[in-house]
Amino acid sequence: MKWDALEEEPCSLSRTVAVVGDRWTLLILRECFLRVRRFEAFQSSLQITRHLLSERLKKLVRLGILRRVPYCEAPKRYEYILTQKGLDLYPVIMAMVHWGDIHMGDERGRPLLHEHKNCGKLFNPVMVCSECGEVLHAKQVHVHAGPGRRGADAA
Amino acid sequence: MKWDALEEEPCSLSRTVAVVGDRWTLLILRECFLRVRRFEAFQSSLQITRHLLSERLKKLVRLGILRRVPYCEAPKRYEYILTQKGLDLYPVIMAMVHWGDIHMGDERGRPLLHEHKNCGKLFNPVMVCSECGEVLHAKQVHVHAGPGRRGADAA
DNA sequence: GGCTATCGTTCTGAAATAGAACTGTCAAAC
DNA sequence: GTTTGACAGTTCTATTTCAGAACGATAGCC
Numbered sequence: 249m250k251w252d253a254l255e256e257e258p259c260s261l262s263r264t265v266a267v268v269g270d271r272w273t274l275l276i277l278r279e280c281f282l283r284v285r286r287f288e289a290f291q292s293s294l295q296i297t298r299h300l301l302s303e304r305l306k307k308l309v310r311l312g313i314l315r316r317v318p319y320c321e322a323p324k325r326y327e328y329i330l331t332q333k334g335l336d337l338y339p340v341i342m343a344m345v346h347w348g349d350i351h352m353g354d355e356r357g358r359p360l361l362h363e364h365k366n367c368g369k370l371f372n373p374v375m376v377c378s379e380c381g382e383v384l385h386a387k388q389v390h391v392h393a394g395p396g397r398r399g400a401d402a403a
Numbered sequence: 404m405k406w407d408a409l410e411e412e413p414c415s416l417s418r419t420v421a422v423v424g425d426r427w428t429l430l431i432l433r434e435c436f437l438r439v440r441r442f443e444a445f446q447s448s449l450q451i452t453r454h455l456l457s458e459r460l461k462k463l464v465r466l467g468i469l470r471r472v473p474y475c476e477a478p479k480r481y482e483y484i485l486t487q488k489g490l491d492l493y494p495v496i497m498a499m500v501h502w503g504d505i506h507m508g509d510e511r512g513r514p515l516l517h518e519h520k521n522c523g524k525l526f527n528p529v530m531v532c533s534e535c536g537e538v539l540h541a542k543q544v545h546v547h548a549g550p551g552r553r554g555a556d557a558a
Numbered sequence: 559g560g561c562t563a564t565c566g567t568t569c570t571g572a573a574a575t576a577g578a579a580c581t582g583t584c585a586a587a588c
Numbered sequence: 589g590t591t592t593g594a595c596a597g598t599t600c601t602a603t604t605t606c607a608g609a610a611c612g613a614t615a616g617c618c
Contacts, residue, residue, distance in 0.1 A: 249426075249449075249450060257517070260502075262503070264500070264502050265499070267427050267594085269424075275417065278417075280440070281541055282546065295404060297609090299608095300605095300607085301566090302567075316527045323614045324563080327418075335541055336505065337497040339501070340502055343498045343530070344415075344416055356550055357419035359549050360414070361547040362546060364539070364543060364544060367537070371532045374533045375497060375528050378527075379525075380519065380522035382412035382552060385493065387490075391515055391519065394516040396509060404607090442596050457597060476583045478582085478596085481596080559618105562615105562617085563617105565614090567613100570609095573606070574604080575602105576602085578599105581596105581598070582595100582598100586594105
């Protein structure tokens with residue numbers, strides 16, 4: 249399956265995977281949420297090849313997840329900054345971080361701790377139902393075909 | 404960077420990416436949450452090559468995300484079923500589905516709708532703070548180095 | 559001029575993926 | 589008792605993608 253084909257599937261997961269479903273893109277987004285913004289900074293902290301970094305940044309800009317903003321006129325230099333669409337990926341990243349904290353940790357403990365400024369406490373991200381506020385579990389969710397469904401695929 | 408190296412990074416996101424950071428693995432997990440369990444069923448619904456499917460299933464079993472359970476003695480046949488570790492990936496999948504619903508939709512509407520059996524309503528997944536219950540936004544979170552941090556990388 | 563910083567592009571070999579065919583086991587049908 | 593079909597993989601080759609390193613462009617500073 250090609251990446252472009254994924255984007256056309258009648259499945260929101262496929263479409264999201266088409267955008268962030270490769271390791272470098274996810275790692276680049278992690279850096280974005282850690283306030284990294286410049287080409288050299290991404291490159292040196294990720295050890296990604298410059299070629300791939302350039303390509304991924306272009307893709308993220310094209311998709312409206314990052315904005316390319318000049319911060320220096322001469323020579324022309326740009327920063328890559330998350331758009332609202334990009335900021336909305338926060339739950340995806342945090343869900344992955346949390347799963348890694350729980351299931352892929354080592355004896356030394358968590359690499360990073362997250363503090364919620366609103367309440368001042370260290371927290372875990374929890375996924376809840378928008379309607380009743382209860383914690384979500386796969387077995388309590390029933391899936392229906394929606395209006396955008398056409399073929400056999402789903403999620 | 405090699406996949407194995409990713410797993411060793413002092414970063415929970417890297418470690419999670421090492422496991423689910425490729426498109427086929429994510430799509431296979433989607434199918435698992437939709438109750439798909441057998442080799443042929445994965446293959447025909449995903450149009451994945453048999454070779455890759457075989458390899459990915461092995462990897463997921465090795466990592467303890469799926470269990471390979473015999474359902475037929477002669478001939479030996481197996482099903483692939485989510486373990487607790489696998490079920491815990493539900494927030495990751497749902498966060499991606501929700502982002503796709505919001506940002507990658509088309510005019511026809513959502514491909515799938517999710518009903519919460521507990522409250523009986525169609526819902527969206529929402530990520531909240533485990534301590535105060537408020538909705539999480541990237542800008543309200545402050546990141547600290549944790550005990551498992553060593554070098555430059557983080558998330 | 560020579561040095562450094564920043565942001566890329568270009569090149570070549572190595573690795574992963576796609577696509578199709580093949581293997582093996584067993585049950586049921588003819 | 590031979591054929592067909594379902595299931596769960598493995599093997600093979602061509603194509604695509606990625607890694608690693610070098611190269612280019614632009615400008616500021618000494």
